Amino acid sequence: MEIDIRLIPYPPPSNSLIHRTVVVIDVLRATSVIVYAISQGAVEILPVITVEEALDRAKEVPRGSAILGGERESKKIQGFDLGNSPKEYVAETLRGKKVILTTTNGTKAFHFVSAGKEIFVGSFLNLGAVAKKCLEFDHDLLIFPSGDEGNFSLEDTVCGGMLIERIMKREGKPIALTDASQCAHILYQRFEGNLIEAFNRSYHGKELIRRGFREDLDDCARIDITDIVPVFRDGVIKAN
Amino acid sequence: MEIDIRLIPYPPPSNSLIHRTVVVIDVLRATSVIVYAISQGAVEILPVITVEEALDRAKEVPRGSAILGGERESKKIQGFDLGNSPKEYVAETLRGKKVILTTTNGTKAFHFVSAGKEIFVGSFLNLGAVAKKCLEFDHDLLIFPSGDEGNFSLEDTVCGGMLIERIMKREGKPIALTDASQCAHILYQRFEGNLIEAFNRSYHGKELIRRGFREDLDDCARIDITDIVPVFRDGVIKAN
Known part of the structure; x- marks a missing residue:
């Protein structure tokens, strides 16, 4: 198995993806929200790029069956049900429902890598389970950090590095x-045992703290709280 | 001062460069060759993108006044005087001469960042002098690793990291x-004191070893052997 990671979130050429597993990571906060929401009973997540598209898709489903979630400039979007904090995505609100989600970086990333052989949603919350799943499939792997408005993201790359560590520890073959x-x-390896330090040093982590979301950083730094490995397929994210 | 580094060698938007100092780095081996050649008395280096352009430019100058240098797939180009090993670029061959140079990654990089306010050539060979020069100019800094055929390069980024370390140590202001x-x-910081380990682990370092250029790795890992900081301006690289 070869593991590569796309340090800058430019769309990779589609033909480079068709034989590879892709893991999309947006630690702060889209993929943490997605993993948590599915673990809490959301039936599926529809990652969409624009606010308009989110509102349009909500109109297509029976009233009350979908939750609108996401952020712009880290804040809840006007008229939406939920923002982009994992703690908002709890069982009582979500069970049996679909979530239509639009965020600045994370939801876009899924569409960049839609040609992947299989596409998993990764975060610290489900990292061990993602590593196990990648090894089961045993294809070459591309880790795709969503980055920060087109730029390199420290926290996403640290999470990618932890996924590499887990895979290497589990795998017998080189x-x-x-x-x-x-x-x-x-x-x-630099931030092992102190993920919060990486968050505190990262541009996006600092932005979230400045905007009052410090608690989200702690929530997104929890490791292996669920075995759920959501899958993105045909535009939709489901439990498997 | 803000320091950024372009981890993937995509051309930055020109308007992002006009107020910034840019340092181009291609440790293995173009910028090491350029710095060494200028320190050995080459009058100027003309970095060109194609072999054809190199041959055309050679025809424009008086016979014997220019040296043709560079590589394709790490090897000397047919009909050229020199390859891409620093040790070939010695005073006896170069003094008073112009070098027309074309390499796979490095020479291209200069043209990507030609909108920079000032553009310096960086390598381990002249790192302390580059740090000093950046602080004298005191503009925001973009470090531009040439990368490896469009991909992230470990050794170039380690060199960029050492430049950051040197600037931070010298500068009083944050x-x-x-x-x-x-x-x-x-x-x-991971490879401090053992640059050769970074070279040995990098894709391009391994390629060079495989092709018989191990000695070049040692030559390119020498730190601060010259105070020359070559400048790229109007398509040409000169001592200052």
């Missing part, structure tokens, strides 16, 4: 690492 | 680091 995945692995 | 420049700085 794993080939590219320069980029070696970089992510070294970053993870 | 330096703002982006997520990307924090990443480069952490990578440098």
Whole structure:
């Protein structure tokens, strides 16, 4: 198995993806929200790019069957039910419902990698389960951090590095690492045992603290709280 | 001062460069060759993108006044005088001459960042002098690793991280680091005192060893052997 990671969230050429597993990561906060929401009983998540598209899709489903969630500039969107904090996505609100989600970076990323052989949703919350799933499929792996408005994201790459660490620890066979995945692995080793330090040093982490979302950082730094590995397929994210 | 680093060698938007100092780095081997060649007395280096352009430019100058140098797939180009090993670029061959240079990654990078306010050539060979020069100019800084055929390069980024370390150590005022420049700085800290390990682990380092250029790795890992900071301006690289 070869593991690569796309350090800058430019869309990869589609033909480079068709034989590879892709793991999309947006630690702060889209993929943490998605993993948590599915673990709390949401039936599916529809990641859409624009607010308009989210509102349109909500009109297509029976009233009360869908929750509108997401953010712009980290804040809940006007007229939406939920923002982009994992703690909002609890069983009482979600059970049996569909979530239509639009965020600045994360929801876009899924569409960039839609040509992947299988596409998993990764976060610290489900990292061990994602590692296990990648090894079961045993394809070459591309980790795709959603980044920060087109830029490199420290916290997403640290999470990617932890996924690499977990896969290497579990796998008996040698794993080939590219320069980029070696970089992510070294970053993870630097912040191992202190993920919050990486969040506090990252641009997006600092922005969230400034805007009053410090608690979300703690929530998104919880490791292996669920075995759910959501799958993105045909435009929709489901439990499997 | 803010320091950013472009982890993937895509051309930055020109308007993002006009107020910034840019340092181009291609440790293995173009910028190491350029710095060494200028330190050995080459009058100027003309970085060109194609072999054809190199041959055309050679015809424009008086016979014997220019040296043709560079590589394709790491090897000397047919009909050229020199390859891409620093040790070939010695005073006896170069003094008073112009070098027309074309390499796979490095020479292209200069043209990507030609809108920079000032553009310096960086390598381990002249790193302390580059740090000093950046602080003298005191503009925001973009470090531009040439990468590896469009991909992230471990050794270039480690060199960028060492430049950040040197600037931070010299500067009294606080330096703002982006997520990307924090990443480069952490990578440098990982390989501090053992640059050759970074080269041995990198894709391009391994390729060079496989092709018989191991000695070049040692030559390119020498730190601060010259105070020359070559400048790229109007398509040409000169001592200042």
